[in-house]
Every structure is written in structure tokens, then in C-alpha cells.
Amino acid sequence: MKHSSVDLLLLLLTIAVLTSPVYSDLVLSKVERRIDVTSQIARVTKTLKVVNSGSESVSEFILTFPKFLGNNLAYLSVSHSEGKGKSKRSLVKLSVKAANLKGVPDSISVYSVALPKALTKGDTLTLEVVAAFTNVLQPFPEKISQRDIHLVMLQESAQYLSPYAVESQSLSIKLPNARIESYTNLDGTKLQGTELKYGPYKNLPQYSYSPIVVHFESKAAFAVAEKLVREIEVSHWGNVQVTEHYNIVHRGAQLKGEFSRLDFQGRPPSGVSAFRHLLARLPPRAHSIYYRDDIGNISTSQMQSDSKKTELLIEPRFPLFGGWRTFFTIGYGLPLRDFLFASEGKRFLNISFGSPMIDLVTEKLIVQVVLPEGSKDISVTTPFAVKQSQEIKYSHLDIAGRPVVVLEKNNVVPDHNQYIQVYYKFSNINLLSEPLMLISGFFVLFITCIIYTRADFSISKSSAIYLAKLHWDEVLATVQEVQNIIHKCLATHDKLESSLRDLSRTGDIQTCKAARKSTDSLLKDLSKELKPLLTFLQSSSSASQISPKVEELITKEKELQEKLMAKHTTVVEGYEKKSSGRDIENRIASQQQKIIALRQEIEDLLEFIDEI
Amino acid sequence: MAAKPIASPIPVSMYPTLSVFTLAIGLFITAFFFIYEATSSRKNRSLGKELATATVASVFLGFGSLFLLLASGVYV
Numbered sequence: 001m002k003h004s005s006v007d008l009l010l011l012l013l014t015i016a017v018l019t020s021p022v023y024s025d026l027v028l029s030k031v032e033r034r035i036d037v038t039s040q041i042a043r044v045t046k047t048l049k050v051v052n053s054g055s056e057s058v059s060e061f062i063l064t065f066p067k068f069l070g071n072n073l074a075y076l077s078v079s080h081s082e083g084k085g086k087s088k089r090s091l092v093k094l095s096v097k098a099a100n101l102k103g104v105p106d107s108i109s110v111y112s113v114a115l116p117k118a119l120t121k122g123d124t125l126t127l128e129v130v131a132a133f134t135n136v137l138q139p140f141p142e143k144i145s146q147r148d149i150h151l152v153m154l155q156e157s158a159q160y161l162s163p164y165a166v167e168s169q170s171l172s173i174k175l176p177n178a179r180i181e182s183y184t185n186l187d188g189t190k191l192q193g194t195e196l197k198y199g200p201y202k203n204l205p206q207y208s209y210s211p212i213v214v215h216f217e218s219k220a221a222f223a224v225a226e227k228l229v230r231e232i233e234v235s236h237w238g239n240v241q242v243t244e245h246y247n248i249v250h251r252g253a254q255l256k257g258e259f260s261r262l263d264f265q266g267r268p269p270s271g272v273s274a275f276r277h278l279l280a281r282l283p284p285r286a287h288s289i290y291y292r293d294d295i296g297n298i299s300t301s302q303m304q305s306d307s308k309k310t311e312l313l314i315e316p317r318f319p320l321f322g323g324w325r326t327f328f329t330i331g332y333g334l335p336l337r338d339f340l341f342a343s344e345g346k347r348f349l350n351i352s353f354g355s356p357m358i359d360l361v362t363e364k365l366i367v368q369v370v371l372p373e374g375s376k377d378i379s380v381t382t383p384f385a386v387k388q389s390q391e392i393k394y395s396h397l398d399i400a401g402r403p404v405v406v407l408e409k410n411n412v413v414p415d416h417n418q419y420i421q422v423y424y425k426f427s428n429i430n431l432l433s434e435p436l437m438l439i440s441g442f443f444v445l446f447i448t449c450i451i452y453t454r455a456d457f458s459i460s461k462s463s464a465i466y467l468a469k470l471h472w473d474e475v476l477a478t479v480q481e482v483q484n485i486i487h488k489c490l491a492t493h494d495k496l497e498s499s500l501r502d503l504s505r506t507g508d509i510q511t512c513k514a515a516r517k518s519t520d521s522l523l524k525d526l527s528k529e530l531k532p533l534l535t536f537l538q539s540s541s542s543a544s545q546i547s548p549k550v551e552e553l554i555t556k557e558k559e560l561q562e563k564l565m566a567k568h569t570t571v572v573e574g575y576e577k578k579s580s581g582r583d584i585e586n587r588i589a590s591q592q593q594k595i596i597a598l599r600q601e602i603e604d605l606l607e608f609i610d611e612i
Numbered sequence: 613m614a615a616k617p618i619a620s621p622i623p624v625s626m627y628p629t630l631s632v633f634t635l636a637i638g639l640f641i642t643a644f645f646f647i648y649e650a651t652s653s654r655k656n657r658s659l660g661k662e663l664a665t666a667t668v669a670s671v672f673l674g675f676g677s678l679f680l681l682l683a684s685g686v687y688v
Contacts, residue, residue, distance in 0.1 A: 233687070235687035235688065236618075236620065236621075237620050237621075237622075237682050237687055237688065238619065238620030238622075238623075238624040238682070238687070239620075239624070239687040241687060288685055333685070333687075335624070336618065336619060336620055337617040337618065337619040338617070340617065340618045341615035341616060341617055341618060342615065342616045342617075342618050343614070343615040343616070347618060348615070350615075395688075396681070396686060396688045397688045428621070431621065434678060434688045435674050435675050435678045436674070438673075438674035438675075438677050438678055439670050439671055439673075439674030439675070440670075440674075441670075441674070442669070442670035442673045442674055442677075443666060443667065443670040445670075446645065446662075446665075446666035446669065446670060447666065449645075449646070449649060450649075450659070450662050450663075450666065453649050453654070453657075454654070473653055473654055473655065474655065476653045477653040477654070477655035477656050480652075480653055480656060481656065
């Protein structure tokens with residue numbers, strides 16, 4: 001307290017010493033300031049009515065803050081309302097940059113605003129200024145015990161600090177709905193409920209300053225992310241995966257003494273200065289949400305979702321008191337079509353920059369946008385200045401790595417939660433690289449198997465066992481061939497039978513004879529093929545067990561063939577003599593029985609050989 | 613030109629079904645491949661048949677495993 005009042009005194013002195021340098025003849029005809037301190041961020045909105053009373057036109061407007069505020073300025077936006085009448089009001093943002101003016105003391109921070117058009121004599125303009133300050137609500141006392149309430153202090157000026165003369169100005173401070181310890185009482189100070197009003201003050205000279213201090217209880221969570229890494233990974237297979245690593249610290253009054261869990265849970269209002277929850281407002285249709293830390297999953301979280309948003313209420317593993325810190329990670333997937341768009345041959349990701357946590361101050365925010373492999377011509381547009389760099393990340397199924405756009409910004413407040421656009425070029429053909437990689441992986445596996453079954457791993461190529469094995473392989477191959485041929489023979493027999501059936505139905509003898517001829521030649525060929533195989537089997541010593549069976553098989557097959565032919569001849573002759581169907585049937589009945597028996601025997605033999 | 617939203621080439625909700633079917637077909641063909649490798653003797657094994665089965669099986673297994681990864685939340 002002492003320290004800061006000395007600061008203020010110094011500031012006052014320097015201001016008094018100023019020889020009122022005139023930058024222009026602008027006059028602020030009306031200034032309304034509203035300061036909202038219901039959260040840990042002091043959010044100042046000002047409405048400035050600017051009038052040019054001089055003769056020269058002016059195109060620059062100077063905004064000033066006391067240095068102790070200016071140093072903690074996290075967000076500043078100046079806009080001017082266009083059109084007259086409330087219905088037509090639309091806000092246009094103006095460009096703001098930090099400036100250095102001669103003759104302004106070091107205790108004042110200066111920002112210069114470029115006006116949309118030069119103000120000529122007598123012109124008026126209304127400017128809306130939004131500024132967010134962090135760390136300006138100073139805990140006082142700085143150390144409290146578990147049972148104490150959390151008191152903070154705000155320093156400001158009741159009069160508007162400006163290089164221009166102010167005709168009328170007022171200030172209202174919106175305090176949280178809690179105890180107000182004290183406030184500076186000046187002329188015209190009013191406390192209405194939770195709103196503290198100063199002014200209106202009339203006809204103030206340049207650089208007017210009248211310090212005020214408000215001391216009040218704050219129930220807001222002073223949650224500050226010392227470092228937040230947001231990784232946004234785009235997959236063209238249909239997902240935008242966001243992973244956020246938080247390092248949270250409670251920046252309020254430090255906890256003095258020890259923490260008692262018993263008091264905390266059993267004797268309220270113990271631990272009012274601690275916060276237990278953090279609320280994240282995620283985009284709609286967020287899915288696969290997780291909340292974990294180094295230990296593992298943290299189960300204390302709740303989720304609610306509707307068509308406009310997804311709300312995630314997370315509870316750290318322990319309540320956070322002043323100075324305590326915690327680390328955790330949350331992650332969620334977002335549908336691709338909500339965030340990725342195509343425009344003029346390029347694709348762009350349109351996603352919000354800051355953390356989805358409500359009322360969270362981020363000291364160091366790192367946003368890593370991981371684009372799919374093969375993205376080119378990357379560019380980023382942001383509504384405010386950020387530090388940019390590029391990296392390469394290796395992830396699943398990558399060869400060249402994925403390009404990563406890294407955006408860094410310090411002192412980020414929820415006002416920075418604006419959309420950024422990452423533009424890049426990507427061809428859909430690159431999508432196929434991942435399945436191709438998997439396919440070639442499996443293919444290599446199969447090729448290895450093929451090579452393995454063909455490779456010969458024996459060391460001694462001349463040993464008896466090896467030779468026997470080689471020979472046995474040959475025997476097996478021959479037996480397989482014999483089996484194949486027999487199967488073919490059986491299929492031909494079936495064909496012949498079916499030709500007979502056709503004959504009985506249609507009575508067409510010629511076709512039946514033709515079928516007979518073709519099967520005859522086919523069977524002849526097959527039996528020719530069988531001969532060398534059989535001689536090989538008979539000659540080889542290791543096939544001594546099988547060869548009799550194979551021989552039997554072949555003879556049985558031949559027998560069957562003969563019987564079938566005989567049957568065929570009988571039937572065809574019968575038809576040629578035009579004998580009755582019953583007559584023919586009687587004649588072939590005995591043959592038919594034998595055929596069925598032979599067929600059964602052959603099949604048994606085949607099965608037996610198969611088992612070898 | 614107005615910005616057009618980009619969606620995935622295949623609807624995300626199809627991934628589980630697709631992965632089941634393509635993997636089933638792929639594993640079936642793989643089984644056929646290995647049965648063929650084990651039962652046919654070294655002499656009358658045909659390389660063309662082996663390569664054809666291997667190609668078809670690896671295409672189905674490759675896409676199947678990709679869809680399985682996507683369905684289980686590993687967006688490659």
C-alpha cells in the first residue's frame with residue numbers, strides 16, 4: 001500500500017511539472033468510463049466524444065494510461081461507431097499502436113489511434129475503447145489464512161488522464177456482490193449497490209489525475225495459466241483434434257499457515273479464497289472429451305451440451321489456494337466441417353485463438369496448428385499481433401512430417417478469443433498416402449511369407465535326411481497331381497451322366513454321341529498324364545506306402561470309366577432301337593449299382609490319400 | 613467466393629462398419645493365402661496365385677486397419 005501511494009505521488013508530481021504540451025486542439029466533450037472488476041481482470045470500457053475545436057485537421061488520437069496500468073495492459077481495442085441513431089450503429093475497429101511522444105513523462109504509457117478520416121474543424125467523433133488489464137487487482141493483504149476472505153485493491157484515477165482537455169467525465173466501477181472494505185471518498189462519490197460512481201467532473205484540464213483506491217472482497221477465481229500449449233491437429237479424414245496443456249496457478253493472496261482438509265470440508269466458510277472449479281466453454285459438437293494429468297484420468301468433470309455450445313466443468317484434484325499450482329490436460333475432437341473451409345483454391349482453418357476457459361488469464365500462450373502432411377503455402381491471419389514460427393512434427397504414418405504453425409502470445413485474456421485463419425494448400429491425393437503405407441506394410445508381410453516358404457534353410461545339402469525330404473516333397477507333389485487328375489476324371493464322368501439325363505428328356509441322340517466323343521478324348525488325355533506319375537511313384541522307394549493305394553485308385557477309376565461307358569452305350573443303343581424307358585432301365589440297373597459302389601470306393605480312397 | 617466447408621471423403625459415422633467389413637474380408641483372404649501356403653507342395657505352387665491373393669488381402673487389410681484407426685479416434 002505504502003509503495004503504491006509513493007508511486008502515485010511521483011506520478012502526480014511529474015504531471016504537475018508538465019508544461020502542458022499541446023498535440024492538437026482536440027477536446028473531449030464527454031467521457032464515460034466503466035470499470036468491471038467482477039472477475040480477476042479489470043475490464044475498462046470508455047466512450048469518448050471527440051470534438052476538434054482548432055482550425056487544423058487531425059488524423060491521430062492519443063490514448064494515455066498511467067504506467068502501472070499500461071504495463072499490465074493485455075488487450076486494447078478502439079472502435080468508432082458509424083452512422084447516427086441507435087439502429088444504424090455498427091462498430092469499426094481502428095488500428096492502435098504504442099507510441100512515444102516527446103514531453104510525456106515515463107510514468108505515462110501512450111497509444112496512438114489512427115482515425116478513419118481526418119477531423120476538420122468542428123467535427124465530432126465517438127470512440128469506443130475496450131481495455132483489459134491483468135494483475136491490477138492486487139491482493140491486500142498479500143497473505144491470508146485459510147479462514148480469511150480474499151480482499152483486493154484497485155488503483156485508478158477518478159479523473160480521466162488524457163492529453164486533451166475534458167469537458168465532462170464520469171466513472172463507474174462495477175464491484176462484485178460482496179463486502180466493500182473501503183474506497184476513496186471524493187466530491188460526488190456515490191455507492192449504489194455494487195456500483196461505485198465518481199463524477200461527473202466538468203471542465204478538466206489536460207493530464208488531470210486524482211488517485212482513488214477501492215478495497216473490496218473478490219470471490220472470483222484468480223486462475224492464471226502460466227503456460228498453456230494448445231495443439232490443434234487437422235485431419236482431413238474428418239476431425240480437428242485439440243489438446244490443451246494447462247499449468248494453472250492461483251494468483252490471489254498467498255495462503256498463510258497450513259491447509260486443513262477438515263476445516264475446508266467440515267466448517268464453512270473455510271477456504272472461500274480457494275477455487276474448486278474451472279468452466280470451459282467448448283465449441284458445439286465437441287466429442288471424445290478427456291481430462292487427465294500425469295497420473296491418469298481425472299474423474300471429477302461434468303459435461304453439458306446443446307446445439308450452441310458444450311460446457312465442460314472440471315474440478316482439479318485439489319482446491320487451489322493462493323500460490324498453489326496444478327497441471328492438467330484436456331482434449332477434445334471437433335467435426336472437420338465446422339472449422340475447415342475452401343476458398344479460392346486454398347483451404348483454411350477458422351478456429352478461436354485463446355483458451356476456452358472462462359475468465360482465465362494466460363501468461364504465455366502457445367498455439368500449435370498441426371496441418372496434414374503435404375500442406376503447402378501456409379499463411380496465417382490473426383486479428384492481433386502474434387509471434388509466428390514453423391516446425392515439423394512426426395505423428396502417425398508420417399514420412400516427411402507435418403508442418404506446424406506455432407503462434408505465441410503473452411498475457412492473453414478472454415478478449416483475445418477471436419478467430420484466426422490458417423491458410424494452406426492441400427491436394428486430396430495426399431490423403432491416399434496413409435492407406436497406401438498400410439497396404440504396402442501388409443504386402444511386405446505377405447511377400448516375406450512367400451519367400452520364406454520358398455527358401456531352403458538346410459545347412460547340409462547332401463545329408464541323407466535332407467535328400468529324403470526333398471524326395472518326399474516330390475512324392476507329395478506327384479500324389480497331389482494324381483488327385484487333381486482323378487478329380488478331373490470324376491467331373492468328366494458327371495458330365496457324361498448329365499448328357500444321359502438330357503437324352504432321356506429330349507431324345508436327341510446326336511448331342512449325346514458328341515458328348516461321348518469329347519469325354520472319350522478328354523479321359524484318354526488324362527490317363528496319358530497319369531501314366532508317368534504312376535511310374536514315378538512305383539519307382540520311388542519312399543512312396544512304397546502310398547503307391548499301392550494310388551495304383552488301386554487308378555485301376556478303380558478305370559473300371560468305373562469302363563462301366564460308365566458300357567452304361568452309356570447301352571442307353572444310347574436302347575434309344576436307337578426305340579425300346580421303352582423301363583426296358584432300358586432294367587438293362588442298366590445292375591451296371592448302375594456297380595457304378596455307385598465304385599464311385600464310393602474311389603471317394604474313400606481319395607480321402608485316405610488326402611490324410612497322408 | 614464464399615467459403616465452402618470441407619468434410620471428410622467418407623462420413624465419419626461409416627468408419628466402424630467399414631472397418632468391420634473390410635477387415636473381415638481381408639482376414640478371410642489372408643486365411644486363404646496361408647492355407648494355400650501350408651497345403652500346396654513346393655513344386656506345384658503358383659507364384660501368380662500367391663501374389664494375387666497377397667495383393668487383394670493387403671488392400672483389404674490396409675483400408676480395414678485405416679478405418680479401424682479412424683473409428684477408434686486415432687485420426688491419422
